[in-house]
Amino acid sequence: MSLFSKNFFYLILRFFPVLLLFFLVLGDFTFSFHAKKLVTFNLVYVVIYFWVLKKPEMMSYGLVFLAGIINDIVTGFPIGISSIDYLFLCGIASYIRNITLRSSLINDWLAFIPAVLIVNSTHYAILNIFFNIEINHYYLLLSSIFTFCLYPLVGIIFNQIFNLINPRSND
DSSP, X not given: OHHHHHHHHHHHHHTHHHHHHHHHHHHTOOEEXXXXXXXXXXXXXXXXXXXXXXXXXXXXXXXXXXXXXXXXXXXXXOTTHHHHHHHHHHHHHHHHHHHOSSOOHHHHXXXXXXXXXXXXXXXXXXXXXXXXXXXXXXXXXXXXXXXXXXXXXXXXXXXXHHHHHSXXXXX
16 A cells, blocks of 8 residues: 555656646636735746756646647637747747756746746737737736746745656765
């Protein structure tokens, strides 16, 4: 029985990023902690960026695309908008992973600034240009700032989970 519980725990940890991504997307969690949406952030961006950067084989692009389609259905956006955003974020994270010699939380966090700004800007530009949906620039800026500020806290938690999934050997 102990072997089963150990394997089950490892299996849950192994698929944690994907389970968390689909939980956040299916639940349509809008993280706003103020009546006027002064404190809001996008945790899905943090999940995608971190796991594509650290362990891309766990967060495949097909699953990210599917999560974007599901997010569009749940939130009522035109189909494909979130998928474009998420895949664009995956591309930026892959580029950062390839040019970085030694990854650290601070380096990843600093590279997350332009990633969030680029993805949020293209998201709202596509909505405004092609679908004539109004853009609230103040909300966009606050969401970008708080998503950026959340990354180190979530990154520390995800690093602990990453270390549980991939224990370092002393070879």
